[in-house]
Amino acid sequence: MMISSVHATLSLFRQSNNSLRSLKFCLPFSSSAASLSANNLSRKKSRQQPVLSALEYGGVKITRQDVVKDDDPTNNVPDNIFSKLGMQLHRRDQHPLGIIKNAIYDYFDTNYSNKFNKFDDLSPIVSLKQNFDDVLVPEDHVSRSYNDTYYIDPQTVLRCHTSAHQAELLRDGQTHFLVTGDVYRRDSIDSTHYPVFHQMEGFRVFVPDEWEASGMDGTSFAAEDLKKCLGGLARHLFGDVEMRWVDTYFPFTNPSFELEIYFKEKWLEVLGCGVTEQEILKRNGKSNNVAWAFGLGLERLAMVLFDIPDIRLFWSDDERFTSQFSKGQLGIKFKPFSKYPPCYKDISFWINESFTENNLCEVVRGVAGDLAEEDGTTTSP
Ligand code: FA5
Ligand code: MG
Numbered sequence: 001m002m003i004s005s006v007h008a009t010l011s012l013f014r015q016s017n018n019s020l021r022s023l024k025f026c027l028p029f030s031s032s033a034a035s036l037s038a039n040n041l042s043r044k045k046s047r048q049q050p051v052l053s054a055l056e057y058g059g060v061k062i063t064r065q066d067v068v069k070d071d072d073p074t075n076n077v078p079d080n081i082f083s084k085l086g087m088q089l090h091r092r093d094q095h096p097l098g099i100i101k102n103a104i105y106d107y108f109d110t111n112y113s114n115k116f117n118k119f120d121d122l123s124p125i126v127s128l129k130q131n132f133d134d135v136l137v138p139e140d141h142v143s144r145s146y147n148d149t150y151y152i153d154p155q156t157v158l159r160c161h162t163s164a165h166q167a168e169l170l171r172d173g174q175t176h177f178l179v180t181g182d183v184y185r186r187d188s189i190d191s192t193h194y195p196v197f198h199q200m201e202g203f204r205v206f207v208p209d210e211w212e213a214s215g216m217d218g219t220s221f222a223a224e225d226l227k228k229c230l231g232g233l234a235r236h237l238f239g240d241v242e243m244r245w246v247d248t249y250f251p252f253t254n255p256s257f258e259l260e261i262y263f264k265e266k267w268l269e270v271l272g273c274g275v276t277e278q279e280i281l282k283r284n285g286k287s288n289n290v291a292w293a294f295g296l297g298l299e300r301l302a303m304v305l306f307d308i309p310d311i312r313l314f315w316s317d318d319e320r321f322t323s324q325f326s327k328g329q330l331g332i333k334f335k336p337f338s339k340y341p342p343c344y345k346d347i348s349f350w351i352n353e354s355f356t357e358n359n360l361c362e363v364v365r366g367v368a369g370d371l372a373e374e375d376g377t378t379t380s381p
Helices: 096-111 162-171 208-212 218-238 278-283 298-306 311-315 357-371
Strands: 012-014 020-026 055-057 060-062 117-119 125-127 151-153 156-158 176-184 196-206 243-250 253-263 266-276 290-297 344-348 375-380
Touching: 096 176, 096 196, 096 218, 096 298, 156 176, 162 176, 162 196, 162 278, 162 290, 196 208, 196 218, 196 298, 208 218, 218 243, 218 253, 218 266, 218 290, 218 298, 243 266, 253 298, 266 278, 266 298, 278 290, 290 298, 298 311, 357 375
Parallel strands: 117 176
Antiparallel strands: 012 020, 020 344, 020 375, 055 060, 125 156, 151 156, 176 196, 196 290, 243 253, 253 266, 266 290
């Protein structure tokens, strides 16, 4: 079945109920009409160049065959995702992500007398147990689906958050730690979301003496300490910036919060956090303690700090981008170096019941790479 494409507005029809979907992809440079076959919608692999290199995390070698399994229907990792493994942008001192990581390290070292241990080289290949079970993500949670997560095989995924390392580090006896790493999610296409991004997890365990002296219960004490810590971090990074706390839900914390910062006339979510569920502490030998945890999006913080308007720029090796940043320099504001006129593609095609927007985004990303800037989908009956 062919997708028809017309010049102005094209629409995507759902065959079974005649609903109408229309998607817009913005492709700078390209002016030819998009033509995709409906078969592509169910294809899960991209058609980008195969990547053959081996890479290393913490001294462990990872090859393409460990991650991309062409003939395995339980594997949905395309080559364009594999190509990002091992890039370790957060370990480059001159890169905005490395600069912000080091600035956060400085904050913790100064305010907590070097008590937080740091990990930034843990492998992103983790078990389902690490990624989900260990942090109490329910069996039916959406994040476990093949639509949201990159599966290597039914038991192994590319971590979708750094929380995947909480349990192992607790069992290892760690009580104050920061884990930085690349994380992977099948997600929408826009200027603040990317299928590979970087998180820093923070975790602090308290002993009873700490909250008993305050006259507060452990949970309230930890929640207050957490907000104080992260508010201080935001001030350390941004000085005076407009921010707000939003109550939310995570399976692994209660209460749970998100911090948002006002950026480019919108509230931008930069981190999730909360007081760790007692069950996680109990399972990992810390029954008598309370703890807090947070997971920050490093790109989001760096976008605010350096005024970087688009998350895709972090992957640029264009000198006009990389030369703007230097080790330890927080005060730099990004200067846009080019602006190409966008070329909008409106496309329409029939879809079947198994269609999902993320599957389509994977196909588009596979063909157009980072040139596809944004998708807009509408459905009409
Ligand atoms: C989490 O991943 C939780 N693990 C965070 C957490 C840790 C909560 C510990 C409580 C305790 P969330 O899915 O909201 O939460 O992601 C955390 C942050 O990652 C977001 O606030 C955002 O800054 C960033 N983020 C999420 N998705 C993307 C994406 N596709 N691209 C770029 N950044 C993203
Ligand atoms: Mg969130």
